[in-house]
Amino acid sequence: MYYKQLSYKLLFFLTFSAVTSCNIPKDPEDSWEDIQKNGLQIGVIVNPPYTIQQNSFFSGTEIELIQNFSSENKLQSRYISGNETDLTDKLENYEIDILLGGFTKKSIWSKKVGLTTPYDNEDHVFLIPKGENKLLHNLESFIFKNKRK
Amino acid sequence: MSHSETFELPDYLKPLLKKAKVLEWLTLLYLLSTIVLMYLLMGSSQAMKTAWLEDALSTLPAISFLIATRIYNKRPNINFPYGYHRVFSIAFLTGAVALFGMGCFLAVDSTISLISQEHPTIGSMMFMGKQIWMGWLMIAALFYSSIPSMILGYKKLPIAKKLHNKILYTDAETQKADYMTAFAAMLGILGVGLGYWWMDAAAALFISLSVIKDGYINLKDAIQDLMDRRPVHVDNSKPDELVEIIEELINSWDWVVKAKVRFREHGQVYFGEVYIVLAPDVDPSQHIEKGIKEIKELHWKINDITFMPVHNLPKNIG
Known part of the structure; x- marks a missing residue:
């Protein structure tokens, strides 16, 4: 009797999971949809060799990676440079979508923002708004693909 | 005893x-x-x-x-x-x-x-x-x-x-x-x-x-x-009727006029006291040990019993 009830619950749960699994995970604040409409808002903290700024021209290893990501996903992109405090605040308030600056996975900001999986073997990561799991999923699938090359 | x-x-x-x-x-x-x-x-x-x-x-x-x-x-x-x-x-x-x-x-x-x-x-x-x-x-x-x-x-x-x-x-x-x-x-x-x-x-x-x-x-x-609550069942915390059964058993003995018991849990087993008013001219030493044995045969949980012969049953034991 008891087991039967439980197996119904399990069955329901599995069906529910299967039906919904194709578009999981989603973004609570719809970052990814916003990015496709309005382009990727990229925060940049100057930190060579990862991020370099000359006038309004941005370069560096992380900038290159993100440019590849944007073109692969056919995204417009816009750079916003600033200091760490301002830009992490913007990230926390979902005003920008990603923050570059040679952060590692031990970053002190990890309580305020989300981290991607490391894109190299030195534990360097990108920062993203907390809980935007679809954006994270897409970024990480790009990172995994790149790491394998 | x-x-x-x-x-x-x-x-x-x-x-x-x-x-x-x-x-x-x-x-x-x-x-x-x-x-x-x-x-x-x-x-x-x-x-x-x-x-x-x-x-x-x-x-x-x-x-x-x-x-x-x-x-x-x-x-x-x-x-x-x-x-x-x-x-x-x-x-x-x-x-x-x-x-x-x-x-x-x-x-x-x-x-x-x-x-x-x-x-x-x-x-x-x-x-x-x-x-x-x-x-x-x-x-x-x-x-x-x-x-x-x-x-x-x-x-x-x-x-x-x-x-x-x-x-x-x-x-x-x-x-x-x-x-x-x-x-x-x-x-x-x-x-x-x-x-x-x-x-x-x-x-x-x-x-x-x-x-x-x-x-x-x-x-x-x-x-x-x-806090020495009276024994209860593990599954529903209802009072264990074993205590009443013990009291009834003791009261049924012919060398006892009346008796009152109190028990508490010591982990898995029960400890307790029995207050008895003896029938006239009874020598308790002959009966008590036999009585303890009889009570213990009721259930293994009854681990330790002390008998106390009194004139009047105490009123403040619940």
Whole structure:
């Protein structure tokens, strides 16, 4: 009797999971949809060799990676440079979508923002708004693909 | 006039205790494996953290049971003239305090993450050449943490009743209901996957409330036992009718005019006093030892009885 009830619950749960699994995970604040409409808002903290700024021209290893990501996903992109405090605040308030600056996975900001999986073997990561799991999923699938090359 | 059995359990129950010990060892090993697995997958999910801490806590009853079973059966000595039976009550109290305290902490912690709108970030990992969302792995880990646990709980429950052992009973009950926790945590994670960040913290809050409820019930029970409450059944906390049966038996003896008894639980067994008004011209020394033997034959749980001949029955013993 008891087991039967439980197996119904399990069955329901599995069906529910299967039906919904194709578009999981989603973004609570719809970052990814916003990015496709309005382009990727990229925060940049100057930190060579990862991020370099000359006038309004941005370069560096992380900038290159993100440019590849944007073109692969056919995204417009816009750079916003600033200091760490301002830009992490913007990230926390979902005003920008990603923050570059040679952060590692031990970053002190990890309580305020989300981290991607490391894109190299030195534990360097990108920062993203907390809980935007679809954006994270897409970024990480790009990172995994790149790491394998 | 008092006499304490060194060995609590009758022969037919000894193999059952052994089985209980084996089950508790299994429980402990299994819980350790789930604790490691869930820690590795926890990420920033509040529900996972709560379910993980609950699993970590549920090792306590198993550990205290295994320690207590090494001690409870020691022979009474000059320092512990009543024996070591109560070690079970102490173990039970310790577990209850831990459960209750941790439940409160988790409830506050989950409420804070709900209020501060903490959005759990759950990434993905490469698994056999495919990118897989960590949420699915967490759900799988939660399955692993619940199904065997339930089976163990079901196996321990009848043993606990037969042994009149509260730690074992509570442990079995909590494990049996563990699927609720796991289920809530799964819903929380699935909710996050669907874009409802608050479901994670809400699930965590639900789990912590159930931890508090368990903790409170156990705490109340443990304190009442240590306050020398009259014996109750392990499964429903209803008064054990054995006490009344003993009183009736004593009152039926022809060398007793009237009698009053009081009993309390010492871990798995009962200790108590019998006040008797003797029939005229009766020499109690001839009857009392026989009487004790007769009472003990009623049930193995009756471990220690003291007879006190009086003129009038005391009024302040309940």
